[in-house]
Amino acid sequence: VSSVAVLTAAGSGTRLGPAGAGLPKGLVPLAGEPLVLRAARGLAAAGCLDGVVVTVPAGSLAEFRALFPGDVVPGSALPVAVVVGGATRQASVAAGLRGIRPLLASTGSTSESGACADVVLVHDAARCLTPPEVIRAVDAAVRAGRRAVVPAVAVTDTIKQTGPTEADGAAAVTATLHRAALRAVQTPQGFAGLLLEDAHAAGAEHGGDEATALSDDAGLVEAMGEQVYVVPGHERALKITTPVDLALAELLLSTEEG
Ligand code: CTP
Numbered sequence: 001v002s003s004v005a006v007l008t009a010a011g012s013g014t015r016l017g018p019a020g021a022g023l024p025k026g027l028v029p030l031a032g033e034p035l036v037l038r039a040a041r042g043l044a045a046a047g048c049l050d051g052v053v054v055t056v057p058a059g060s061l062a063e064f065r066a067l068f069p070g071d072v073v074p075g076s077a078l079p080v081a082v083v084v085g086g087a088t089r090q091a092s093v094a095a096g097l098r099g100i101r102p103l104l105a106s107t108g109s110t111s112e113s114g115a116c117a118d119v120v121l122v123h124d125a126a127r128c129l130t131p132p133e134v135i136r137a138v139d140a141a142v143r144a145g146r147r148a149v150v151p152a153v154a155v156t157d158t159i160k161q162t163g164p165t166e167a168d169g170a171a172a173v174t175a176t177l178h179r180a181a182l183r184a185v186q187t188p189q190g191f192a193g194l195l196l197e198d199a200h201a202a203g204a205e206h207g208g209d210e211a212t213a214l215s216d217d218a219g220l221v222e223a224m225g226e227q228v229y230v231v232p233g234h235e236r237a238l239k240i241t242t243p244v245d246l247a248l249a250e251l252l253l254s255t256e257e258g
């Protein structure tokens, strides 16, 4: 059984603002190491993967490739392919999926299911501190037969649904969601390869532009009527989006046990 990760790093990191030093987010250093490299090392540390396809901005291909000398994750033997992503995260994942077959072919791994890989994990470079145990747990759940598995944590805020923002900046509350049943989802999101390929083909048919693209792959799978499951995520799997997140990630690193 083959298992490959698509590591999405084709975003620009707009919301990091000046804290991103004008770099695409994947190249932004966290305690001296670019986010994408940390994320790739985490995937390698999980020990359950046959390869990683990294999606990157078209203008930064050379800078990203330079992080993976010999086309492996540094310090490991895990094969890496760096490919150009798309205008939306969804398009980037689709580009990553297309990169899996050539990568596996070059390493001699095979897929039993006829998909690009039997198991595909989609992971955000922005979640570069995700513990290897979370990666292994998602991979193991898919291998064990759950076809769509996402890590998630309980939410601490009360979440309200609202209508449009009005001229004075206020918006009407339309619903208060029952917090105990809510989960904030993280990555890696794991799928049977065949299912994810189908979901992306269907998603591309229904648009996939800025306005309609989904921020999460499980959403595409749900839209196909397929059951998605959650397993426990981790606070260290936070997504680095804003300067505060970057500072928090630095703090988490400095308090790492062992
Ligand atoms: N991503 C991608 N291709 C895109 C957009 C996003 O591969 N066209 C990736 C990002 O690189 C990131 C993940 O999807 O690892 C989650 O996206 P987000 O946190 O929004 O990152 P950015 O899009 O880079 O940030 P921003 O939205 O602030 O510009």
Ligand code: MG
Pocket (backbone or CB within 6 Å): 011
């Ligand atoms: Mg974005």
